[in-house]
Amino acid sequence: MKKESAKHVLLVGNTDTFPSIEYASKFRAPDPVVFLKSGIANYLVVPQMEFGRASRTGMPVQVFTPETLGLQGVGKGKIRKWVFYLLKRLKIKTVTVPYLFPHGIARYLEKRGINVSVATKELFPERAVKTQDELRKIRESQQAAVIAMRAAITLITDSEIDNAGCLRYRGRIITSEYVRKLIARILFEHNCMTKDTIVAWGPQAADPHENGSGILRAGETIVIDIFPRNMTHGYWGDLTRTVVKGSASSFMKRVYHAVKAAQTIALNHVKAGVNCSTVHRAVVEEFNRRGLSSSILDGKGTGFIHSTGHGVGLSIHEAPSISTAEGRLKSGNVITIEPGLYYPGIGGVRIEDTIVVTQTGWRYLVPCEKKFEV
């Protein structure tokens, strides 16, 4: 069977929504632009004000503006016209677009005789296999995450428990917000930014994406999830640890050990050629084996309620997905392995590392120790 291959790949948007544009052109666009990959040729259409910047990326990309495509007057502000004029200029009648391509533009093009076909597979599969340069960049962000994590856990470790069970450091009450600020400050010093760092304790941690708030308390699980993005090159890192100040309940101890064991088992499966779903299934089976199966009570998920991991790069969540979805690991994939267990009203545990897949297994990008009771 002949392999399907997209001849003319069209993307329209800013580079936060479509990082593939930045990946392929090295142009970071805060506002929407048009990107076309036609065989080995690449084209950008950018607003007049971006022409200089787009022309200096050092990549073999031909840069147009609405004006150089012949657009005049009010219409030159409409990006759907940029697309149509570009395709007309290049005599292209059929384009392949990603699933997330703007529907309004697709419909506009179709009305003008352009055949718009939605890609059924990744249009830039090369993004999932990182170059040495990309590994260095992700490692830089991951390093910042590790340093921030150590500072946060050291603060909790060095805190004392007051009579009310609250954490105090040198007399000062310690809140989620305080720890989050400490983390943000360290990431900032490492030229990274972060939004929505998670420092969630007790029942808050039962929601995997709850940011967390209020005074940290002894005996409760504290989930710390740090995902910095380098402000210069835009690559992410991702790291989660769970700690308890003082003693955890025997149930949460059991949960922690299950998550840690499941992570190890998942990691033992990781190497090039392995099915992503095999890795995910190993986690599910380990939890089941330990009597910690997932279920839904009153609409709330209990147990393992997310996937095992995701790719990390110019997007915080990108291919490959380590879940029930199909796909095989490749050498050079950068992925997270992050099993977790969540119990509404009680708490949650998640342990996450970001690793690079190799022919024979995997490597940490930056290792970070794991400790539960601190």
Place this chain on the structure above:
Amino acid sequence: MKKESAKHVLLVGNTDTFPSIEYASKFRAPDPVVFLKSGIANYLVVPQMEFGRASRTGMPVQVFTPETLGLQGVGKGKIRKWVFYLLKRLKIKTVTVPYLFPHGIARYLEKRGINVSVATKELFPERAVKTQDELRKIRESQQAAVIAMRAAITLITDSEIDNAGCLRYRGRIITSEYVRKLIARILFEHNCMTKDTIVAWGPQAADPHENGSGILRAGETIVIDIFPRNMTHGYWGDLTRTVVKGSASSFMKRVYHAVKAAQTIALNHVKAGVNCSTVHRAVVEEFNRRGLSSSILDGKGTGFIHSTGHGVGLSIHEAPSISTAEGRLKSGNVITIEPGLYYPGIGGVRIEDTIVVTQTGWRYLVPCEKKFEV
């Protein structure tokens, strides 16, 4: 003529791509979710792991998960199925979607008998008219921008010019990167983050979005554009000033005075009911009158090569657009007025303030002084 009114408005994406989801539901989604506004009822479909968080926003939104919609197995991870199951559950056959709606999902729905119509106007026009609470939030970010701007300009003012024409502060060479870091640090202390702050000098400043790099030099225009986003509530601010250390060339003096005059003239036009394009045209005419018209040389734009301004809110660029596009200003709009002139090989000047439109004119959100030679 009866006014077109969308009965069932459908959005699919994360809240960075579709801030209207956060606007309408108060739910901030790092990963794609489904949002449906059906008359006065609002619905969200979120992954199981987000159910708790989405249920606690305090807004009248009914929250589903793939599981509560009856999805099982591999399919429950596919967001197009979430949409289809939600519409089936609510017996909805026709939806209105925004221009940027994912084409792959639109096509999937159409194949299943759903009528997908692309909105021809803003689906959440109320977003452009800010509430008192929103004004307070934008003011908070704008205040951070003003404080950071003052610190940056004070640093340049207090610097000395060395024999090579470079700026030094207490002996230390001052670079774009250094000033950008100073700005980022201050924004961070005000709970704001920023990406791509502009500190561009000399010919760099001829590209409006060039970040800038290297040692700042006397006699060159330095464009400083600061747009912080509050990390808690997500609203933006936006502020630009242009300064020269020492003396500017007589041409750049003329350019600066033209930009400053054009901004004043534009502001004099601003009040509720005025056409946005009238404000923009006033800027173009003022530049023409002063013999500083725009043109394109070798593909590079010269003169006034962008629009006069844009709305600011949960997005840094949102409605209304102060450009050649149609539309009238409304009381409560928050907009930038930011004329600029750009000369490749020479430099650029931009002056930008963020203001709120009133019935009788406008108010600064936070005023910030303007000075050219420092």
